[in-house]
Amino acid sequence: MDLRGRGALVTGGSGSLGGAISVALAEAGCDIAVGYVGNRDGADDTVRAVEKLGRKACRVQVDQTDPAAIEPAVQRAARELGRLDVLVNNAGWNIGIPFTDLDKLTTEIWERIFHTNVRGPFQLARAAAVRMRAQGAGRIVNIASVAGVKPTGSSIAYAASKAALIHLTRCLAVALAPAITVNCVAPGLVEGTRMAQRIPPEVVDRVLREAVLQRAADAGDIANQVVTFCRADSITGQVVVIDAGVHFH
Numbered sequence: 001m002d003l004r005g006r007g008a009l010v011t012g013g014s015g016s017l018g019g020a021i022s023v024a025l026a027e028a029g030c031d032i033a034v035g036y037v038g039n040r041d042g043a044d045d046t047v048r049a050v051e052k053l054g055r056k057a058c059r060v061q062v063d064q065t066d067p068a069a070i071e072p073a074v075q076r077a078a079r080e081l082g083r084l085d086v087l088v089n090n091a092g093w094n095i096g097i098p099f100t101d102l103d104k105l106t107t108e109i110w111e112r113i114f115h116t117n118v119r120g121p122f123q124l125a126r127a128a129a130v131r132m133r134a135q136g137a138g139r140i141v142n143i144a145s146v147a148g149v150k151p152t153g154s155s156i157a158y159a160a161s162k163a164a165l166i167h168l169t170r171c172l173a174v175a176l177a178p179a180i181t182v183n184c185v186a187p188g189l190v191e192g193t194r195m196a197q198r199i200p201p202e203v204v205d206r207v208l209r210e211a212v213l214q215r216a217a218d219a220g221d222i223a224n225q226v227v228t229f230c231r232a233d234s235i236t237g238q239v240v241v242i243d244a245g246v247h248f249h
């Protein structure tokens, strides 16, 4: 897909990775709807960065744990950009709870994580697909985590939610073909991000020690992979892990 002049909704565009993904898609020629829930300043920073590249940008406030908020958010993005070709399900939520501390994982925390990281992306994809199908084509990229591939990460609920998002990617790739491709990037630790700050320090130390490239994952590599998936016409249902080589052996 030629990305020039396309409309892209990037959820969590106010956050660390969402900002990088928004800018990379804008560099490829997309106009961007920047999703956020509470961090309006972060969303505005991303809007300005996109506009600086000469592309159109708008803010879209959405709490994706609320099913009633999904359709209005997608509608707003499509209206402001004039079209919707790309959805990047990047928004996510985590909290640091050691795997062994089972009792700390309350029902409320479990539900917030699953509603944000799995149900929201499904409902956003369903709403966006209506517009994409009407236009004849579309691209959906989900941002999961290595925690969805290996039993690691900030909590059991987070890891299980990202495993679910990875399989949701494959299921949606079947459901939305042939008009829409659905792929997934599974990042490892990206230093300096808000999410990374919620990962216990001993886990961060271990990841940096075990990475064969002796470093953390690069936000630019993740953003560029999203662009590659969006450009591709014959890739769907795939997951690319970007983690500096911690989890391939």
Ligand SMILES: NC(=O)c1ccc[n+]([C@@H]2O[C@H](COP(=O)([O-])OP(=O)(O)OC[C@H]3O[C@@H](n4cnc5c(N)ncnc54)[C@H](OP(=O)(O)O)[C@@H]3O)[C@@H](O)[C@H]2O)c1
Residues within 6 Å of the ligand: 011, 012, 013, 014, 015, 016, 017, 018, 035, 036, 037, 038, 039, 040, 042, 062, 063, 064, 065, 089, 090, 091, 092, 093, 116, 143, 144, 145, 146, 186, 187, 188, 189, 190, 191, 193, 194, 195, 196
């Ligand atoms: N950073 C890492 O090391 C790492 C590693 C593996 C995977 N990931 C994944 O990469 C993605 C982006 O992470 P990040 O590091 O950029 O995290 P971040 O800076 O904390 O950003 C998270 C984003 O999600 C949004 N969000 C949270 N809850 C939401 C809700 N209920 N409704 C709508 N939006 C919501 C936040 O909006 P506000 O800013 O408005 O609060 C923010 O834009 C996540 O899916 C995360 O799981 C990150």
